[in-house]
Amino acid sequence: MQLTTAQHLKSEIYVPITPPPVWTELTKPLHECTVAFCTAGGVHLKTQPRFNLSGDYSFRTIPSETPSSKLMVSHGGFDNSDVNKDINSMLPIDRLHELAKEGFIGKVAPVLIGFMGGGGNVQKFKQETGPAIAEILKEEGVDIAVFTGGCGTCHRSATIVERAVESVGISTAIIAALPPIAKQQGAPRITAPHVPIGSNAGEPNNVAMQTAILKDTLTAIEEMTTFGQMKTLPYEYRHNV
16 A cells, blocks of 8 residues: 655654663562662752753762662752652652562662753763663662653653663663653653652652552562563552642
8 A cells, every 4th residue: 555645755743763672581589689779850969969950961879878868859840849848759769778678679779870861962861871870780780770750851861771771681660650751762661650740659758659659660570571561550649739
């Protein structure tokens, strides 16, 4: 069947192409896994330099023993009010340690990662930021890395870095508030709670919801068998402005 109606004409609308699969099967039970967390939501130590809100492809390493009260966010692409109330709504550092203490996971990786994905330089994230973060996590013996994004561009940047990490042999998933973006950008695994951008990991100060989202995401990494699978999670939070 001939679909072309006019020869030699080209659409001015850019059609994004989903990149090829990257996939690392998880070969350990969760209770033996070292788990890292990476967020494109602009989280960093209060003592570290703030991100450039107009676009920044740098990243910050966060020692995993850092108290959550010592963390902050610098990001201009989404409403920061939830993450300012509770950093765990974007980087659930306290929930990770609780899961390790419970024995649900083996241990928390020594270093977690924060970067600001809004307005990100795609080529820099692909060629520099992603590979650098992947190398750090690989050297730390990480088995699983979970990601969050903030704004729409953050979801793109987070997925680019996620793919780089997956490519070095680490199983990954992104907790997406905007799952279509993660899907189109080629995320290996996606979980999707019903949450606003800025609270991907759950309602601020709602420990039960945050724990459930993180547990379900880790379980999904263990259960998913093919690239690009997505699981909608049964947790809903609405940010009433």
